[in-house]
Amino acid sequence: MRKRMIDIRKIAIAGLVLSISFSAFSGCALKSDTPIVGKLVGLKSDEMFKIDKLLCSKAEYMLVMMNTANRYKSDFGGNIDWNANVNKDLTMTDFVKDKVKEDITMKYALSAMAEKNGVSLTNKEKAEIQTKASDYYKALTDGEKKYTGAEEKDVENLYTNYMLADKVYSKITENVGNDISEEDARVIKIQYIRMNTESKKAAKIKSTLKDVKSIVEGGYQEFAREAKQYSLDDTIERVMKKSEAASKYELEAFKVSKGKISNIIEDGNNYYLIYCIDNYMKDETAKNKQELMDKEKEQYFNKEYTAFLNNIETDFNEKEEKKIKIEDSDDMSSIVVFD
Helix, strand or coil: CCCCECCHHHHHHHHHHHHHHHCEECCEECCCCCCCCCCCCCCCCCEEEEECCEEEEHHHHHHHHHHHHHHHHHHCCCCCCCCCEEECCEEHHHHHHHHHHHHHHHHHHHHHCCCCCCCCCCHHHHHHHHHHHHHHHHHCCHHHHHHHCCCHHHHHHHHHHHHHHHHHHHHHHCCCCCCCCHHHHCEEEEEEEEEECCCCCHHHHHHHHHHHHHHHHCCCCCHHHHHHHHCCCCCCEEEEEHHHCCCHHHHHHCCCCCCCECCCEEECCEEEEEEEEECCCHHHHHHHHHHHHHHHHHHHHHHHHHHHHCCCCEEECHHHHHHCCCCCCCCCCCCCCCC
């Protein structure tokens, strides 16, 4: 019998939501090349993993497992075949279990770095955690409590370690990426014409582009109409990030003022004429600046994170993890963000 396949695009969308909820720090969905692996002997049946001195109970682990499964179930309209294949080698159950392991071990590893980085929770934060943990635990159904084996203290531990993790990440990366300027991140919108010497002689191309510039600047024609007529590219409009500009014509585009046309730009066998629609897209520039900062923070953090894990003892209870099954019941629907 042919196994049912789950649309990987829906998985990706739901996974993005979960990345933001469970493993995102200042917008970065982090991954590590240093996984937490199990030893042959070490952890008890009610212990899932240990990072340095920090222990994660099975109940804490199961809370995240249930929460993650419930969110996927909600995103898929309340019904998932957990045995369906995401790809030929991975079922939906395996996918969620891998996701949970990656997310919670990274959160707890960050929490384990708190003391080293001088990070702790304030009395106000501790009080907030107690309130959230109490409210969440009271809202759990009997079926959810039975499935996770959790008590209120397990929920409180989970909230504590997740909040510490976020504070540690912020502390480690607080000064990273701050040197990125608005100019570094500037985003522009242009229209352009590209012509190539493979189809026409250089002299003819230069003459054509010179005429185009003249009639557009004279107000006799719109640049877009000329671009559609002469450009070799189907697309005549581009939004460009300075941080990604590499070719000569891309770099030159950032020198053109709004509403102006460039001089003819020779770039290899190509000749360009650029009209600048907007030389500073404010919202897009702000978004790009944040993305550049997040990327630098992520790269810096991963170095620190890997160095930390390489110098401590870790253990993961792979035997117990293999026993975990995802239950699909109307009694299982609680969703929460533990940050």
